[in-house]
Amino acid sequence: MSQTRISPVRGADLIFALKTFGAATLALVIALWIDLPRPYWAMATVYITSQPLAGATSSKALYRVLGTITGAAASVALIPNLVNAPELLCLAVALWTGLCLYLSLLDRTPRSYLFMLAGYTLALIGFPAVTDPASIFDTAVARTEEITLGIICATLVSTLVLPRSVAPVVGAKVEGWLAQARRLSRDVLLGGGARTEDQVNRLHLAVEALEIDTLATHLAFDRLADHNAVRGLRALRLHMLLLLPLLGSVRDRLAALDDRIRPELAELLQRLARWVMAESEDREPVSALHSAISALRPALDANTSWDQIMTASLLIRLRELIDISEDCRALNTAIAADADSSQVALTFRTEEGIEPARHRDHGLALWSAAGVIVAILVSCAFWIGTGWVDGASAPMMAAVACSFFAAQDDPAPSIRNFAIWSLVAIIVVAVYLFAIIPAISNIEMLIAALAPAFILFGILIAHPSTTPIGMALGANGATLLALQSTYNADFESYANSALAFMIGMAAAIVLTRLVRSARAEWIAQRLLQTNWTNLAETAERRGHNDRATFVGLMLDRLGLLAQRFAAIPEADRSELAGLSQLRVGLNIIDIRRARHGLATPTLSAIDAMLDRLAAACRNRAAVPMPPDLLACIDNAMTRALDEPPARPKEDALIGLVGIRAALFPEAPPYDAHADHPRSLVA
Structure with a gap:
């Protein structure tokens, strides 16, 4: 059974890896052809932006381009004006990166990439340009072109070549969620299962609903997805969210009544349990269930007993359960048939067109912003204090590492792992630069030589558990290779850059531990x-x-x-x-x-x-x-x-x-x- 589940995944992973390597080589070749100064930036960008699902890649593409343009514009505005005041320049870059990270952490949608890239793009472009501020505009334009080229190549290949749509993944998750919800509804109605088990199941369904919500965000950007499905899923999602607290209410009322449930109410609960689990064609009409509920509802007055109040309350919640369950089935059927969900006659009305709100923790976002500011400033102090020519990589990598992992409770372990695999990338690239590439004479041989390593990096990115490893190897490997139209690798320069790179990562780890880590x-x-x-x-x-x-x-x-x-x-x-x-x-x-x-x-x-x-x-x-x-x-x-x-x-x-x-x-x-x-x- 395990082979049945794993084999297709491996095939999809290999296809993704081949597509990613194809997009990366396409970006590299185009960048070389149009003579961009650092074509390897385009290649590295592909490994940063590519996602196994086409919609996930497309949903972030536009925001990444806009973020890059914003960061480049900030570098043009700040570098020439502050280059003669290095301390003030470092402070300005740190504050800009911190502000952008703060906004990114508050957003929690694909749009957050706009803010995050706008933040660390300034560091990526600005710090290496301080030795030649007069060319900052040309440098900013070139970096924008290289990164945009990589994003475009990654998006086009992802959506045009054997695209893996988000829609089937969302559809399968929705089907699974509704099946679990039906079983939970049956258990609640029949009083089966322990209360703790029921609560855990409800919690699990709540988490699953939020995962579906995240995938649905990408669905709107998936060209293979039907617009009716996007609209229908939005309506279905609201019903799914309301179903969970409703089941908790029903469970509480049944527990309060305990063994004092009247026989006719117990019979109704049995009917509802069968109705919830039945296939559509075998189900009892909703109108008959509504009538049965109305017939059992007691009149409420000043002399009403607690059991009568609870029974009336339970019956109202049962009617809502029927209506929401029926609407979920109807909407899911419409989505599967690519029908217009707005034409589905819904019984339980929710606030259509309202996007569920997202939690924002301003305090934690400010704390994370403070962490990246301190990391950049300390790295800059080391760079300026030592007078190290290649030391610009330290604050650059501090900005990138602190921004990438800021959403985690304790980013330090992830930054440490990223640094370890970046060191592996440094070693792999050194082998390529000084042992393999010198013997290569044309672009075809270069692509063939790079394929084994970079296809492996793509396979690692495709697995959620190894995505950070593949990202560190792929993005840093492409950047450190620094491929140009002619071979000009120098071991001393490479060693200096690699050392500055690792110092920046080390600074990010240490300062994150001191400033930002939380339990x-x-x-x-x-x-x-x-x-x-x-x-x-x-x-x-x-x-x-x-x-x-x-x-x-x-x-x-x-x-x-x-x-x-x-x-x-x-x-x-x-x-x-x-x-x-x-x-x-x-x-x-x-x-x-x-x-x-x-x-x-x-x-x-x-x-x-x-x-x-x-x-x-x-x-x-x-x-x-x-x-x-x-x-x-x-x-x-x-x-x-x-x-x-x-x-x-x-x-x-x-x-x-x-x-x-x-x-x-x-x-x-x-x-x-x-x-x-x-x-x-x-």
Whole structure:
């Protein structure tokens, strides 16, 4: 079985490696033909930009070109004006790189490459040009042409020669996700599986949904993908995100009812479990399930018992589960058939056209920017202090290394590994430069000689686990070869450049350790606290948040937390896996729908509860949820039960029940006849 799975991957990896080497040689030959000063930059750029999936290469191509142009323009503006003040020039380059890295880390889309390249391109172009500032414009134009040529060659070969589309990968992941979601829905409805196992499965689905979201970003740039599929996936993605907290809500309500579920409700749950797993042609009509739910819904008044409230809440969530599940199937069918998803009749309406928000950590981004600034300045101080002619490579590589790995919790290990494999590239290139290339007399023999090593580098790039190794070998190998139209390699010059290169990498490692490295536990705690702060803001705004944006933001952080799950304290893991923060926020947003139809005493009770909830969320790192918050929730429920039968009453009760179940799952049942303190509403 392992051979069946691995063999096709190896074939695809080899094809990618051959395509990448072909694009690199094409870029090199064109650069030599049009007499660009450093044609090897075009070759190296191909190995930096190429991705196994065509859409992933195309999605970043334009931004990489724009980033290169921006960085080149900055070098033209800064170098001639500050070349006579080297300390000020180094500071300007460091600050520019830090600013661009800060913006890049906040963006977290393919557009982030524009900012990152704009940052370190200034260092790549500017530092070697300080000895000849008069030619900076020509140098900047040449670097832009070389890098743009490499990007164009990589993109054209990736999209025209045996392209590997993102669409089948996304389609397979969506099919797998929906199949897992159906099984999880069945287990929740039938009460199967342990609560912990259910939470872990939901967490896994949340992470998978975010991976699909990342791939979907590239799908829009894939020329092989149908525009209907892109539009349909956007709508499907919103339904997928909303399904996860909904399953948590259903599970909580079933757990609260426990063995007090009425026989007719148990029969309905069995019907829904069969319906969820059935093929489309064998499924019971949705209208019949809607009717069964309506027939079981109890009337809610001031004398309603807790079981009746939970049953009514459960039935409403079950109807939403039916609607979302049906829409997911319909949208997935439309995507598979390349049909226009806008023509699909959806039952559960979401906020169409809203892109899920992404988490931004301004503090961590500023910290990373400070790290690259310090690394560049220290490398520049070493370069200027020693008067080393070839020392410009040190701040260049410090800028590149610190920028490339800045998104990691602790970039130092990755920079160290990159440096180790860069040293391997230095040795390999030395063999080529001083043992193999001197005997080569034409371009054909040169390409044949380079093929074994660079095809191997491409194979390494194709495997996610070895991508950094292949990138270090391919990009640095092409750069260090420094191929020109004539052979002019000099061992002393090569050794100097290689030494400066490694000093820059060493400076990046040491200074990253001192300035930037962070523990996964610390990052996880920041994310958790940010979630509680976001929830407090939602409560203070009385749920005046866009539902899809809130879900996207919370699940985006959930994906970041899942990567650090082992570093999260045991007490917070269950809360995280249960999506309690997300579900509370959605219930607050749902309560907002009821605000304009409620009486003043009820509205005052709900507002008091939201204020207490906001205060508790802001202090969540220090204390557990306070008991008086539970009293506030119960008081608001008592007020809501006094409301006349109408949709606002239903929305308010469902939201309050959801908040209570998510924050106080072990609390005693609500008692409508208990004496809830009226002072809490004041």
